[in-house]
Amino acid sequence: MKRKTFITACSFRAPGLTAFEDIIIAMNHPGFTAAFQTIRLSDRLETNVARLAGETASPHYPSGSKLKLMRTDVIAAIICAGELMEQAGLDAVDILDLPLYISNGSSFDLGIEQLLEITSAYMKQSAADDWSKRYQRVYASLPPMYVLRTLANAAECFVAQKTGARGDNATFGGSSHATFLALQEVLRKIESHEAEMAVLGTCNGIGIFSAFTFGSPHESGFQWRESEGAGFLLIESEASLSRSGRRPMAELAFLEASKTIPDIFSDARDETPYREFHHDLAEYCIYSGGLSGKSHETQARTCEKKWQRSFSWFHPLGNMGNNAILINMATAIALFKQGDTEQVDCVNRDSHGRESLIKLQAFGG
């Protein structure tokens, strides 16, 4: 790290987790688990999804006219971003050029009912049917705002509206690793002195597309479990900190990513996670990314060997997609607040075996 950087505000949502206290309570209760709902996808596959509770009472809950364009993960992102700005107490001038990098999970997960309606409209045929009639049915069944509801950068757009952040930006996509790439962009912006603070956001929707996309249909007994979520971090340089007077929640001490090129042609999966990470390891590790129970177990074994203490949200929350890395970081902050540890390695392994390590240091630790 060329410059010291700190997390000075943090807001997040995952099923059952809305505050640092929730994290500590959930970690200390082995029985804690999100309420998963099972959706049958095909004759062979089903998905288990954990949704966020609606938060209509939040002062950051969007207004009615905008709601019809928003997915639930986008609403959660707006609430988190609003809370972040409130926590940080940023003024409009600070916010205007605030860089905003978002990692967005599957945005194409329309309600399954809508997809079925479109499919059914397409398939319905009679002897007198021609393409024209079929098309008319599809046209009628397609929601007018389909493009906007499925827009991959919807969270970024609405967060900019809500917060007034209008600076450098990008929405990174793909797997959970996209969050690490977005964080790298945040740090580059600060390290190059182009900005003294920047925002990292995450947003993960749930539905059938991600199950089909990231699922592992070749693994026997495969059960896809995924949870909805969002989160935002404000990251600042030391110089910015001395001006703002904000108290850091954690220091970003070190970042590393594996350099293994995912091999899309090979069915073999590397079963030796985190072997590229040799930097001084922290005492504690929060890990994520095991797609299925089997790969999670492999990760768990490695992490238990490599680190003195380890924890994962896999069992209670399933896959958190693009929200995973941020929830891991929030968990580290919660542990710092408890005085439980002074350094945490947040590690993630995505569906293609790309790995990242983010070392967080308790402030003053």
Next chain:
Amino acid sequence: MRGERVFVLDYDLVSPLGVGNAAVLSSLENNYLAGGRITRFPTEGMNFSIAAEVKGDLSGFYSKEDSRIQQALHFDRKLELMVCCFHKMKSRLEHLFSGIAPERAGVSLGVGSDVIPFERVDQVLNRFSDNPSLAYGNAIDTLNRNGSRIHNVLNPCDFTALYLAGKLQLAAFQQVILTACAASTQAIAMAFNRIRGGEADMVLAGGTDAIIDMISYTAFSKLGVVASDKEAVNQTCRPFDISRDGTLAGESASLIVLAGEKTVREMSLEPRLEIIGYGNTLDGHKITAPDPNARGMIRSLEQALSHSGIRPEQVDYINLHGTGTLANDPLELMAVEQVFGEYAQELPISSTKDRHGHAIAAAGGQEFVITCLCMENDLIPCNVNLRKPINETGVRLIKDENISRRLDVCLTSNFAFGGVNTVLAVKKV
């Protein structure tokens, strides 16, 4: 913005204007308009039926490709376009990247959303007509049960980046940007950042997208942004014209090789052009419409100039986003007028979307390559379908004929759904 200089070493394009730089340049010089009746799916009964398709059978480009990829690209047009673009450039890319350590090479792409083209999975869907509630899932399941991690449909959105990374050993990072119409513009900007920041020596940037399938096309037309069929098929899209009524759906894939100054020097490479900076802002206005005062667009143009360290009068041409939609075009002109002041009346500007359509996430990559081609050939492309401009005095919209003129510094801009404004600044070496 300071750091290592970033050069464009090579580029190529699969576009409705042609496959490969030579074909695209020839189309630009001859004012070829690619709009036509859609051939990729039946259009009877549709209100709109015109798009700019990449024409011809592309399979010759990738006939030696892995059979699983060949199967997948039958269902995924944007993958097909990118695989075609890769094979068009393959030997050049292999030559350039062979001199770079894998951990110093990365890939940065802008891509569009994955849509299952019903018309392509028709037969499989119909196999499950006795159980419509699970037909969709059963069809996907059937199509993807090929014993491979390469799916036929619904590959992860970074699949194309992973494909390219595997082919060229790009280990440093594989990143995908999803900011709609500015996605590949931002992907190039983020690649530029990675090199300037010293994280990579060489990056493959670009993008791919295709919206000429029944669901995407219908969804965009329902949003009211697709041009009507009132005019001749190749004149439906009329950016900056008073009679414009929408954009032309398109498709494209582009690849651009960027490298830092040190790499260029050490490997004795010959850069073609230099990226000198970019501007990138958010409107924060509405998801459905740009800021009515063009504030985000203005700030992105201003940033591109200041980050590049150039004065407005140094810009020789701007390739504008110019979609042909009612909302976008006047605001772009307002932004140009505001940023360039009196010089806006001299500064040649145009949009090339009337020629090749709107490739959404791939638009920025396509238009960056077109800008590079124009710079290397000192060509300013006119707005072919422009008859009566919406702004006749404040800006210099090029119409009627292309102009031959030395181009040293150019800008290319894209302004996306959701209010994302990205402008790249390019300079002749």
